[in-house]
Amino acid sequence: MPQDYIPVLIQSLVVLGFVISTMLLTHFLGPKRFSREKLENFECGIEGMGNARSPFSVKYFLIAILYVLFDVEVIFMYPWAVNFKTLGKEGFIDMFLFIILVLAGFIYILLKGALKWDKK
Amino acid sequence: MAKGQHTEYWDKDVVSSVEHKEYNTLNVGPTHPATHGVFQNVMLMDGEFIVETEQTIGYIHRAFEKIAEHRPFYQITPLTDRLNYCSAPLNNMGWHMTVEKLLGIETPKRVDYLRIVVMELARIADHLVCNSVIGVDSGALTGFTYLFQDREFIYEIYEEICGSRLTTNMGRIGGFERNFSANAWEKIRYFLKSFPVKLKEFEKLLARNRIFMDRTINVGPFSADRALAYGFTGPNLRACGVDYDVRVMNPYCSYEDFDFIIPVGQSGDTYDRFMVRQEEMWQSLRIIQQALDKLDKITDKDTYFAKDPRFVLPPKEKVYNNMEALIWHFKIVMGETDIPAGEVYHCIEAANGELGFYLVSDGGRTPSRLHFRRPCFIYYQAYPEMVIGNMLSDAVLTMSSMNVIAGELDA
Amino acid sequence: MELSTCVMSEKQISTIEIAEMPEGYSGKGFFATSMEKAVGLARKNSLWPLPFATSCCGIEFMATMASHYDLGRFGSERLSFSPRQSDLLMVMGTVAKKMGPVLREVYIQMAEPKWVIAVGACAASGGVFDTYSVLQGIDRVIPVDVYVPGCPPRPEQIIDGILKIQELVGNESLRRRNSKEYEDLMKKYNME
Amino acid sequence: MINVYSAESGVKRSCQITIIVYQSNPERDQLVVNKLNSQFVDAIAKDEVMSDMLCLNVQKEFIHDVLLYLYQDKELQYNFLTTLCGMHYPDKNQLGVVYHLHSFVNNHRIRIKTATDIDRPVIATATTIWPAANWMERETYDFFGITFKGHPNMKRILNMDEMIDFPMRKEFPLEDQTRDDKDDSMFGR
Numbered sequence: 083m084p085q086d087y088i089p090v091l092i093q094s095l096v097v098l099g100f101v102i103s104t105m106l107l108t109h110f111l112g113p114k115r116f117s118r119e120k121l122e123n124f125e126c127g128i129e130g131m132g133n134a135r136s137p138f139s140v141k142y143f144l145i146a147i148l149y150v151l152f153d154v155e156v157i158f159m160y161p162w163a164v165n166f167k168t169l170g171k172e173g174f175i176d177m178f179l180f181i182i183l184v185l186a187g188f189i190y191i192l193l194k195g196a197l198k199w200d201k202k
Numbered sequence: 203m204a205k206g207q208h209t210e211y212w213d214k215d216v217v218s219s220v221e222h223k224e225y226n227t228l229n230v231g232p233t234h235p236a237t238h239g240v241f242q243n244v245m246l247m248d249g250e251f252i253v254e255t256e257q258t259i260g261y262i263h264r265a266f267e268k269i270a271e272h273r274p275f276y277q278i279t280p281l282t283d284r285l286n287y288c289s290a291p292l293n294n295m296g297w298h299m300t301v302e303k304l305l306g307i308e309t310p311k312r313v314d315y316l317r318i319v320v321m322e323l324a325r326i327a328d329h330l331v332c333n334s335v336i337g338v339d340s341g342a343l344t345g346f347t348y349l350f351q352d353r354e355f356i357y358e359i360y361e362e363i364c365g366s367r368l369t370t371n372m373g374r375i376g377g378f379e380r381n382f383s384a385n386a387w388e389k390i391r392y393f394l395k396s397f398p399v400k401l402k403e404f405e406k407l408l409a410r411n412r413i414f415m416d417r418t419i420n421v422g423p424f425s426a427d428r429a430l431a432y433g434f435t436g437p438n439l440r441a442c443g444v445d446y447d448v449r450v451m452n453p454y455c456s457y458e459d460f461d462f463i464i465p466v467g468q469s470g471d472t473y474d475r476f477m478v479r480q481e482e483m484w485q486s487l488r489i490i491q492q493a494l495d496k497l498d499k500i501t502d503k504d505t506y507f508a509k510d511p512r513f514v515l516p517p518k519e520k521v522y523n524n525m526e527a528l529i530w531h532f533k534i535v536m537g538e539t540d541i542p543a544g545e546v547y548h549c550i551e552a553a554n555g556e557l558g559f560y561l562v563s564d565g566g567r568t569p570s571r572l573h574f575r576r577p578c579f580i581y582y583q584a585y586p587e588m589v590i591g592n593m594l595s596d597a598v599l600t601m602s603s604m605n606v607i608a609g610e611l612d613a
Numbered sequence: 614m615e616l617s618t619c620v621m622s623e624k625q626i627s628t629i630e631i632a633e634m635p636e637g638y639s640g641k642g643f644f645a646t647s648m649e650k651a652v653g654l655a656r657k658n659s660l661w662p663l664p665f666a667t668s669c670c671g672i673e674f675m676a677t678m679a680s681h682y683d684l685g686r687f688g689s690e691r692l693s694f695s696p697r698q699s700d701l702l703m704v705m706g707t708v709a710k711k712m713g714p715v716l717r718e719v720y721i722q723m724a725e726p727k728w729v730i731a732v733g734a735c736a737a738s739g740g741v742f743d744t745y746s747v748l749q750g751i752d753r754v755i756p757v758d759v760y761v762p763g764c765p766p767r768p769e770q771i772i773d774g775i776l777k778i779q780e781l782v783g784n785e786s787l788r789r790r791n792s793k794e795y796e797d798l799m800k801k802y803n804m805e
Numbered sequence: 806m807i808n809v810y811s812a813e814s815g816v817k818r819s820c821q822i823t824i825i826v827y828q829s830n831p832e833r834d835q836l837v838v839n840k841l842n843s844q845f846v847d848a849i850a851k852d853e854v855m856s857d858m859l860c861l862n863v864q865k866e867f868i869h870d871v872l873l874y875l876y877q878d879k880e881l882q883y884n885f886l887t888t889l890c891g892m893h894y895p896d897k898n899q900l901g902v903v904y905h906l907h908s909f910v911n912n913h914r915i916r917i918k919t920a921t922d923i924d925r926p927v928i929a930t931a932t933t934i935w936p937a938a939n940w941m942e943r944e945t946y947d948f949f950g951i952t953f954k955g956h957p958n959m960k961r962i963l964n965m966d967e968m969i970d971f972p973m974r975k976e977f978p979l980e981d982q983t984r985d986d987k988d989d990s991m992f993g994r
Contacts, residue, residue: 138226357676433937556887
């Protein structure tokens with residue numbers, strides 16, 4: 083049985099090899115020239131004012147965290163979707179409860195206006 | 203918080219930033235795809251919203267007005283077509299008409315109609331670039347690549363008339379340097395047949411497109427009286443609802459024999475500016491068609507300059523074997539023609555607005571002062587007022603719909 | 614009048630040669646060439662331009678990029694407006710003295726190896742505008758590889774400039790960027 | 806009478822080319838002059854140069870009031886500032902400013918000129934009447950050095966901020982001074 087997986091092994095070695103070798107090759111082939119001016123962040127051609135670590139609006143952070151939250155929810159659905167038939171009816175109900183719970187959270191966010199992006 | 207009297211900290215709207223210390227400055231700088239040229243906007247941003255913006259221009263300031271004081275009159279024409287380089291013949295014709303007004307040269311009807319055909323072609327070319335770039339800035343790149351094909355065809359017509367594509371230096375003071383070739387007339391007629399189909403297609407692509415309408419309707423709106431106070435002219439003013447068009451208000455170059463409508467918008471937002479330019483292209487096509495019919499009716503087909511030969515080079519074979527013709531040719535080329543002292547302000551309806559030339563001459567070889575009234579330079583001041591409070595992506599669209607051309611901005 | 618329709622007869626064998634092969638030793642089923650040439654061939658046909666378009670030549674560059682003259686046929690389809698992912702700095706149009714430091718900053722922040730093409734008389738030598746406010750040629754601020762004459766140059770001339778740059782890129786040795794003369798070229802522009 | 810060589814007939818002939826002064830409507834010009842004279846007793850003088858529109862010289866102290874009056878008067882209604890540019894008169898040792906006003910309502914244009922001496926060039930600003938004058942005045946300051954009293958941010962707009970002198974004055978050289986490949990002998994200088 084295990085020897086059936088040899089082609090898969092070779093394939094993954096080739097892929098990994100290609101990725102690592104190109105990265106190393108370009109690292110050595112490409113000339114490098116570092117200077118203080120070059121490593122400053124690009125400000126459309128003028129020298130930057132202030133550093134990039136300044137606080138930014140909370141809207142960005144909220145949107146990012148909410149996306150991560152609902153993405154994790156979708157990840158839980160993958161195993162369910164794969165063996166949808168075998169889990170049958172009770173699996174459907176369990177998943178349904180899980181989705182309802184997360185949906186409640188989503189509705190709270192909508193009403194609270196966390197996703198209101200284009201209003202002041 | 204209408205309901206509760208005093209608001210605890212946690213009861214505030216979760217989204218609004220509390221102490222406003224999250225302002226960060228964003229530099230939409232000289233080399234930025236959003237600014238179609240080289241000018242800089244340092245914007246104070248609260249998240250996506252613009253709180254303040256401060257402009258810096260002059261990154262390609264070439265001192266046109268200083269150069270104009272050191273050049274004889276007909277050598278200033280190459281300067282003018284580097285003002286608004288998207289529609290160069292318009293500026294050339296404007297400059298020629300200013301000097302004709304100073305010298306009191308009356309151009310025959312045929313020259314006026316030839317000039318009108320060229321000016322309206324240039325207006326179409328400029329609106330083509332502006333409208334397709336509004337599409338590019340809101341994400342619709344196909345319009346740009348398709349419409350540039352027609353702009354290439356207008357370049358071909360320019361090459362037939364004056365030999366160069368973009369910086370045309372077309373015509374002379376008092377008329378043209380040569381008659382239009384038969385090939386030019388065929389290309390113009392072919393253009394009048396083939397371009398409306400493409401323009402209709404482009405209009406169908408964007409005008410009623412859900413995404414485009416949401417992205418442009420009431421984005422950067424501007425009221426009519428603020429527009430007049432800020433010196434708006436041209437399509438941007440007409441989009442605000444004021445029907446001021448120099449071709450109608452003080453007609454020049456016998457524009458009064460043509461009938462065309464002036465499209466006027468209501469709220470002065472990006473969508474109105476787009477539609478006003480779109481409608482003006484249709485009107486320009488109508489004007490060219492009328493000009494062609496009027497030109498066919500004129501019997502003598504070979505007058506292409508005014509009767510006043512002060513700026514017209516004698517034909518070459520006369521210059522080679524006739525003393526006076528040689529002297530006259532030399533006088534014109536060296537700029538020794540006699541120019542009366544006086545001052546004149548002449549303005550034309552360029553693609554961006556009222557392009558004015560204030561020419562002061564003290565009878566010498568070169569103008570003693572020449573001031574260009576550059577529409578871009580004047581209406582770009584209102585950009586902060588149109589943009590503050592909106593979002594950054596709307597600010598980009600407002601800037602591209604105002605069609606600010608760097609060459610004309612800091613001449 | 615039929616304007617631009619040319620009918621390709623069937624027997625006409627297309628004479629367009631794709632990128633020509635670098636010289637190398639080839640036998641049955643294999644081909645060997647020096648690493649320099651292979652890397653040069655790869656770089657040559659995938660230059661990512663940074664369009665530093667300031668004035669009239671910028672509009673002529675738009676015509677070159679559009680469908681009629683299509684710079685995409687030469688591999689530089691993808692414009693990058695940030696110097697980090699660009700190899701070719703195309704300076705098109707007048708550069709005023711106020712713009713000099715900006716141009717120098719953009720050039721320094723470009724990814725190595727980088728090439729510069731000065732399109733148009735204004736970028737090459739200040740062109741028509743010999744005035745107090747115009748930088749008389751960008752080679753006073755940054756090293757330039759190819760100059761394209763014309764005011765503005767026709768799209769064919771810009772493409773010819775791109776082909777010249779591609780020849781330079783094609784047979785540039787891998788060690789040029791750390792060679793002695795390149796160092797004092799950089800010293801001359803006091804960039805370390 | 807100007808002697809003119811006409812290209813086609815190949816013979817020299819002299820013809821009368823009249824300098825037609827394109828008078829848009831003289832009676833409205835007269836109306837403006839009368840109203841201004843009644844309002845400001847001796848500040849207004851008609852400019853005697855050959856020009857295509859009514860051209861008035863206004864003394865420096867009255868310029869703001871004249872502009873405001875022209876803007877607010879119900880009968881004149883010059884609501885649009887077409888353009889504003891600086892002038893340099895080296896012989897009179899003066900710096901001038903020229904305003905072009907345009908009344909959309911009765912489609913009439915006039916030109917207002919003022920002058921100030923060169924060593925202390927200060928003129929009242931027009932931004933309080935038209936915000937359009939903001940950048941135009943900055944450009945005039947940038948070119949000629951005329952500071953406009955009351956302007957929101959009076960600094961250079963087109964030239965480099967580090968520039969000291971004012972380029973559009975007649976004595977300032979046009980060419981770029983750092984070029985060394987142009988030897989003047991070839992240029993007849």
